[in-house]
Amino acid sequence: MQSLIDKIRSEASHIGDGILKVDGFINHQILPELTTEMGAVFAGKFRARGIGNASLVLTAEVSGIASALATAQVLGIPLVFARKRKPVTMSENCYQAETFSPTKNELVTLRVSSEFLSGRDRVIIIDDFLASAKTVLALAEIVRLSGACLLGVGCVIEKVFAGGREKLSALQVPVVTLAKIDLVDGNIRAFR
């Protein structure tokens, strides 16, 4: 997605340890036009891989929500965001799996209520980054626990140096990303 690659080239910075600062368009400020395009491109890439009948988009709060909602808008299906902390409104019956947050440096338990994910669902997972793949694998575990069928995974930015794509190969579903980045002498290189 060229507009995203351009944005990464002009605005993203590497703050060390492979962590990218993309506050201007993913983690803090959201640009509607860019985000709407992300949804359309994800939907198109899934369609091109024969995935046309998903029933649900699944993401993890917080930074996955915008691009996941844009995808759900194009596909016309609900979005569920896994909660990182259990609000009092959440059902006791939930599927859960652990991940790790590199930007907050802590273990996080993701939870999805069984009210909104069932064995009848056909699920697409969307997240902001594909790095170590821990969050996507936790979401995939939640899908597995629910008995739903995982159809595909989409991540906005793929850190190719982090090896996440290899870790997702066991899922045996298409993995699509909108921009890839590598680090060359500590500098970000963004490409298709």
Place this chain on the structure above:
Amino acid sequence: MQSLIDKIRSEASHIGDGILKVDGFINHQILPELTTEMGAVFAGKFRARGIGNASLVLTAEVSGIASALATAQVLGIPLVFARKRKPVTMSENCYQAETFSPTKNELVTLRVSSEFLSGRDRVIIIDDFLASAKTVLALAEIVRLSGACLLGVGCVIEKVFAGGREKLSALQVPVVTLAKIDLVDGNIRAFR
């Protein structure tokens, strides 16, 4: 917004202490069509009150993001979501204010980076609930600290029994909500 009122009537439940369970369309699962309509109705209501030149939509993570993004999509302006926990990517230069989370029963510090909010901005605040108004007042304090101009406030569901609208009167800006609810013998009554 009739479709939202219908949804509240058919799905929302009162779990006690004035807290609503609206996981099916606001706090956990998001319905794109309903959410897109929320954005269009917010934009129309602001326009009807003479607010047509906002530069930024401001909300608080997590549950405000979807309806705020839908509003930003219609208005064609960026969305900034205040962070509740400071990620390592966040600038040290940020505006902050305290609020209270009733669903997590704790004080929360909201932070917005000065990179994405300045004295030149004309801001609309969007949030999911108007109850005690603490979160909206914290966001309004962040707008004040930045020197930006607050143009209006929009909340998806107004709990009229919680008195938040009166607490916002000092802001002297239009406050629009998409559905009002009251409790009658502990049962939810939803209306315009």
